[in-house]
Amino acid sequence: MTATDPVFEPDFLWGVAAAAYQIEGAVEEDGRGRSIWDEFCGRPGVVARGETGDVATDHYHRYREDVALMRDLGVGAYRLSVSWPRVQPTGRGVINEPGLDFYDRLIDELCAAGIAPAVTLFHWDLPQALQDNGGWLERDTAARLADYADIVGRRLGDRVRMWMPLNEPVVHTLYGHALGVHAPGYQLGFGALQAAHHQLLGHGLAVQALRAAGCENIGIASNHAPVHAASDAREDALAADIYDHLVNWTFADPVLRGTYPTPELAAALAGPVDEDLKTVAQPLDWFGINYYEPTVIAAPAARDEGASGVLEVELPPGLPFRPVALDTPDRTDFGWPIVPAGLRDIVRTFADRYGEMLPPLYITESGASFHDPDPVDGRVPDRRRIDYHRAHLHALKQAVDDGVDVRGYFVWSILDNFEWAAGYRERFGLVHVDYRTLERTPKDSYHWYRDLIAAHRTGQTVTASRS
Ligand code: FCB
Numbered sequence: 087m088t089a090t091d092p093v094f095e096p097d098f099l100w101g102v103a104a105a106a107y108q109i110e111g112a113v114e115e116d117g118r119g120r121s122i123w124d125e126f127c128g129r130p131g132v133v134a135r136g137e138t139g140d141v142a143t144d145h146y147h148r149y150r151e152d153v154a155l156m157r158d159l160g161v162g163a164y165r166l167s168v169s170w171p172r173v174q175p176t177g178r179g180v181i182n183e184p185g186l187d188f189y190d191r192l193i194d195e196l197c198a199a200g201i202a203p204a205v206t207l208f209h210w211d212l213p214q215a216l217q218d219n220g221g222w223l224e225r226d227t228a229a230r231l232a233d234y235a236d237i238v239g240r241r242l243g244d245r246v247r248m249w250m251p252l253n254e255p256v257v258h259t260l261y262g263h264a265l266g267v268h269a270p271g272y273q274l275g276f277g278a279l280q281a282a283h284h285q286l287l288g289h290g291l292a293v294q295a296l297r298a299a300g301c302e303n304i305g306i307a308s309n310h311a312p313v314h315a316a317s318d319a320r321e322d323a324l325a326a327d328i329y330d331h332l333v334n335w336t337f338a339d340p341v342l343r344g345t346y347p348t349p350e351l352a353a354a355l356a357g358p359v360d361e362d363l364k365t366v367a368q369p370l371d372w373f374g375i376n377y378y379e380p381t382v383i384a385a386p387a388a389r390d391e392g393a394s395g396v397l398e399v400e401l402p403p404g405l406p407f408r409p410v411a412l413d414t415p416d417r418t419d420f421g422w423p424i425v426p427a428g429l430r431d432i433v434r435t436f437a438d439r440y441g442e443m444l445p446p447l448y449i450t451e452s453g454a455s456f457h458d459p460d461p462v463d464g465r466v467p468d469r470r471r472i473d474y475h476r477a478h479l480h481a482l483k484q485a486v487d488d489g490v491d492v493r494g495y496f497v498w499s500i501l502d503n504f505e506w507a508a509g510y511r512e513r514f515g516l517v518h519v520d521y522r523t524l525e526r527t528p529k530d531s532y533h534w535y536r537d538l539i540a541a542h543r544t545g546q547t548v549t550a551s552r553s
Contacts, residue, residue, distance in 0.1 A: 091476055091538050092483040099202075099494025100539045102156060102516065103165035103451055105209035105253065107139045108503040110169060112146035116184035119175025121211040122221070126269030137509035143501050143519050143526075149192050151526065155517055156500060157199035159532060160539040164201050165307070165450060165496050166192065167209035167253065168238055177213030177230050186241055193245045204248035204496075206307060207235055207292060208285075210258050210269065210506075217270050222263070222281035225357060228288035235292035239299030249301055250450070251292035254309040254376055255285040256337045267399045267507050275402055276354075279336070283355045283362070286340050290365035297368075305372040306341060307450035310334050312380040312431045316410050321385035325407040329383045335439075340366045342373065342440050372493065374450030375436070377478075380428040384408045418474070420455040420505075420512050426477040433485040433492060446491045452478050453498030455505065455512035458529060466518045466529035475531065497535065501526065 107123045127138035145152055156164055170177060172185030196203045208231060216227055235251060261268035263278035272278065293304050313334065315326035335347035344367030346352040352359050386408050401409070412423040429452065436444055454474040458466050475497060486492050502515035510521055516532040519525070 091541070092480045094479075094483065094486070094542060096542060097493075098542065099162045099448070100160070100535075100542070101163035101165055101204065101494055101496035102159070102161050102498075102500035103204075103496040104145075104499045104501060104503060105167040105206065105211075106169035106172075107142070107209070107211040108499075108505070109143045109145040109152075109501055111139065111141040111144045113140050115146065116172070116188065117175060117182040118169065118185055119171035119177070119182070120214040121169070121171045122214055122217045122269040123211050125214050125217070126271055129271070132267075132271065133507050134509035134511060137504065139504045141521075141524075142504045144524050145501070146188065148524065148526075150195060152501065153192070153195045153199050153201070155526060155528065155532075156196075156201055159500075159516070159528075159536045160543070162202055162539075163204045163248065163494070163496070164196055164500070165204040165206065165248075165250075167206035167211075169211055170208060170234055171211065171213040173237060174213060174234055175215075177216035177227075178233065181237055186237070189238070189242060193242055197245050202247035203242075203245060204250070205238070205242065205246045206250040206253045207231065207238060208251060208288070209253040210262070212270070221270055222258070222284045222288075223272075225284055225287070228284050228291055231288035232291035232295040235295040236299055239296045239301045243296070243299055243301040246301065247303060248372075248448075249296055249304040250307045250374060251289045251296070251304075252285055253307045255282055255289070256309050256333050258285065260333070261399075261507075265399050265401070273402075279351070279354060280356060282336060283357065283359070286337070286366045287357075287362045289341065290362075290368050293368040293370070294365070303371045304368075305370050305374050305445070305448065305450075307374040307376055308337055308341070309376045309378070309451075310338065310432050310436070311377055312428050312435065314380060314382045316382050316384035319385070322383070325385040326383040329381065329407040329409075333381070338373075338436070338440075341370070342443055343367065370445050372446045372448055373436070373444065374448045375432060376451035376498075377429045377432055377449060378452070379422045380412065380425050380431075382410050382412050384410050418454040418470075419457040420508070422454070424454070424474060424477075426474075426481040428481075429478050430481040430485045433482065433490050434488060437485075437488075437490045444491075446493045448493050449482060449495045451496055451498040453514045455514050457511065458502075458513050458518060460520070461518055461527040464527060466527055468529045468531050471516075471529065471531040472534045475535070 259282040263281040266273035313330040315322040416424040502513040502519040505512040518527040
């Protein structure tokens with residue numbers, strides 16, 4: 087790792103990201119309905135230490151302070167998500183105007199600060215009322231997403247600069263519907279694929295609705311990473327291939343090519359799948375990749391008792407693949423392997439796989455949890471987070487130098503926040519949050535990112551100042 091930061095083109099977009107349930111709190115305010123995460127967090131034993139997003143970082147009340155932090159950071163864009171149950175408490179019909187007003191104010195605040203709002207419509211917080219009706223296992227939910235997209239698009243479309251109907255449908259499918267470690271907590275195994283299909287259909291319908299509402303610059307934030315076979319053995323290669331298809335191409339191929347990666351997969355799904363795929367494959371202005379870590383896959387063990395550990399959950403027995411731990415000591419405090427080259431590789435793989443069909447890419451999330459110390463004299467030293475982002479940016483730059491059209495990088499996250507089932511212990515923020523006082527303290531990584539952005543604006547090469 088070098089001490090020097092990579093240099094991107096002057097128009098490269100520097101951003102930060104967050105999501106409604108992870109930062110907003112105020113779950114019972116101004117007519118907000120319940121979401122599946124409110125319900126899930128209420129179940130004993132599913133979220134670490136029984137934590138919930140009830141208060142989170144209290145962004146709902148402190149958004150002005152948070153936007154000011156972003157303005158001082160100098161970012162060009164902020165990727166936020168709108169909470170669907172704030173806008174439509176039951177996920178259908180009547181608009182909850184006070185809920186929508188919050189986003190109106192937030193977007194105005196961002197525009198006044200010179201920050202482009204990049205809006206995700208569904209970052210996993212489905213209205214509970216829709217879940218009671220089957221959630222993403224029900225085809226109707228896709229149409230509901232389109233209605234909600236229309237409402238938000240009409241109200242905010244004049245100021246929002248980037249749109250993403252969905253965040254990481256793969257994680258919502260796998261963790262929420264196949265393994266049950268995220269809301270809504272279903273353990274359906276391969277049965278979860280129907281929820282994937284309906285999310286993808288919802289994406290296509292929502293893109294249509296946004297465009298009809300006059301919105302521009304629409305993409306997706308989709309989680310992707312290289313999948314490696316554990317050995318040269320044929321069985322491991324085959325297992326890795328199956329897994330790769332499931333977690334990467336089941337989600338990208340429909341959006342970018344209008345097909346599922348295998349005919350078997352399409353055949354396993356209910357509904358007019360071929361027709362649906364035409365809807366899913368709306369032309370996009372860009373495609374967003376969220377990258378965290380590659381996966382290593384082996385063939386199932388002779389006596390498969392369920393692979394453990396590396397997906398943070400016990401997997402059911404009988405799967406045609408087995409995730410194994412990556413052989414590296416370099417891990418975040420969350421235990422996720424640190425592999426910057428994986429970002430370069432997945433971006434190159436997209437360019438190779440889709441060629442001319444690939445729109446410009448953005449890295450819509452990249453980040454690391456370290457268990458940072460509490461601030462001392464207004465300072466939080468987090469050198470490893472600086473190293474993490476610097477190394478990932480170097481890797482990304484290599485792909486750009488190869489000719490891949492990557493237009494920006496969004497750090498996950500601007501603030502420490504509620505990391506889903508892992509609760510508050512995992513800290514991804516550039517800004518430290520004291521969860522007792524809700525005080526914000528910019529970490530060293532914040533200052534580093536600010537200097538990096540400033541250097542690009544003035545066209546200078548930067549050597550990090552506080553690292
Ligand atoms: C991604 C999610 C995001 C955050 C990061 C760490 O999978 O999109 O909300 O939890 O992981």
